[in-house]
Amino acid sequence: MFMTAVTRTPRAFEDAARNLLDSSRGAAQALKAEFRDSLLARGHQQQQLAAQARDIRQKNGNNQLLVRASLEFSNYCRQQCSFCGMTRRNSELQRFRLKPAEIRQIIDQVADMGITQLHLVAGEDWQPGKFLEKPIQYATDLGMETTLAIGQRSSGEYRRWREAGASRYILKVETTSEEAFNRARTGTKLFRRVSHLLYLRSLGFKIGSGVICGLPGQSVDDLVADLLFFKMLQPDMVSVSRFLPNGQSRYAANPEGDQDTTLNFVSLLRINLDRPDLRIPSGTTLGHRQLDGLLHGANLVSFHATPAQVASLYSADMIHTREMKMMSDIRRLSEKSGLILPEMFLRSRP
Numbered sequence: 072m073f074m075t076a077v078t079r080t081p082r083a084f085e086d087a088a089r090n091l092l093d094s095s096r097g098a099a100q101a102l103k104a105e106f107r108d109s110l111l112a113r114g115h116q117q118q119q120l121a122a123q124a125r126d127i128r129q130k131n132g133n134n135q136l137l138v139r140a141s142l143e144f145s146n147y148c149r150q151q152c153s154f155c156g157m158t159r160r161n162s163e164l165q166r167f168r169l170k171p172a173e174i175r176q177i178i179d180q181v182a183d184m185g186i187t188q189l190h191l192v193a194g195e196d197w198q199p200g201k202f203l204e205k206p207i208q209y210a211t212d213l214g215m216e217t218t219l220a221i222g223q224r225s226s227g228e229y230r231r232w233r234e235a236g237a238s239r240y241i242l243k244v245e246t247t248s249e250e251a252f253n254r255a256r257t258g259t260k261l262f263r264r265v266s267h268l269l270y271l272r273s274l275g276f277k278i279g280s281g282v283i284c285g286l287p288g289q290s291v292d293d294l295v296a297d298l299l300f301f302k303m304l305q306p307d308m309v310s311v312s313r314f315l316p317n318g319q320s321r322y323a324a325n326p327e328g329d330q331d332t333t334l335n336f337v338s339l340l341r342i343n344l345d346r347p348d349l350r351i352p353s354g355t356t357l358g359h360r361q362l363d364g365l366l367h368g369a370n371l372v373s374f375h376a377t378p379a380q381v382a383s384l385y386s387a388d389m390i391h392t393r394e395m396k397m398m399s400d401i402r403r404l405s406e407k408s409g410l411i412l413p414e415m416f417l418r419s420r421p
């Protein structure tokens with residue numbers, strides 16, 4: 072029925088990816104020591120770090136709270152990542168796949184709410200990518216910007232989706248430690264995943280990536296290396312999730328990632344990446360500290376548009392209820408963080 076795909080990019084992109092990873096590992100020791108101290112900052116030192124990140128965001132004119140409608144349309148996956156509950160080894164998980172007409176209906180609903188950012192998310196589903204073209208075109212015609220986070224796919228599929236109107240693509244590396252990566256992921260290699268990011272950028276996509284803070288086997292120095300990697304890659308979006316053990320994954324028995332280290336990572340991204348319009352989400356893995364994510368330099372939150380009857384079936388970590396579903400929650404975060412929401416959201420229904 073399906074294979075664990077090894078999707079390749081042209082050789083030049085693989086070479087460039089290897090060079091990028093090598094260069095980031097060879098960064099100056101002084102910078103590594105500075106990042107290490109900042110990741111471990113607590114108390115007053117941590118507050119100063121967060122304030123510096125907010126200042127930079129403000130100076131860049133980045134004072135809006137961006138809202139994306141996050142729609143998880145399929146939990147089928149051909150991979151077996153060790154941290155994920157949707158691994159194909161999980162035979163207990165009930166699988167779902169929304170139809171294009173259902174996706175279009177949800178796009179209509181979120182467009183009516185004034186949301187212009189559509190975030191289409193899925194496992195590494197093996198169904199042919201052609202089926203996504205119509206929903207992407209539909210969203211584009213409504214004036215929405217579409218981001219895809221649907222795994223490592225073929226170069227032909229990337230091109231089709233770009234031509235259909237998708238403008239952003241997210242491929243998280245999760246870690247730039249080869250050892251931790253190889254334990255956590257299947258069906259790819261670290262350099263190959265990075266080569267896909269470079270290839271996507273060459274097609275005109277704005278690219279996003281991300282890491283998991285607290286991934287089993289990861290050290291603070293690995294997180295430092297991740298930061299140095301992003302500083303060299305200069306993606307348009309970066310996320311840092313906190314590791315939460317999913318009970319149906321291989322990493323079920325491992326401890327949660329540290330919240331403060333995760334927040335400090337957010338601040339360091341904001342301070343060190345030279346992109347005024349850098350998007351950093353404050354995600355649900357921060358739990359009740361999503362506001363802190365914004366106070367540490369993030370500028371993006373998700374409105375969860377996945378239908379309630381399937382939302383609990385989409386879970387890479389152990390979250391089964393979303394912290395934030397309502398516009399009223401987003402408005403509250405805007406008020407408390409000082410980040411401004413577009414006028415339309417202020418008027419829209421809860």
Ligand code: SF4
Nearest residue numbers: 148150152155158194
């Ligand atoms: S992390 Fe993504 S690719 Fe890996 S098993 Fe989960 S859904 Fe599949």
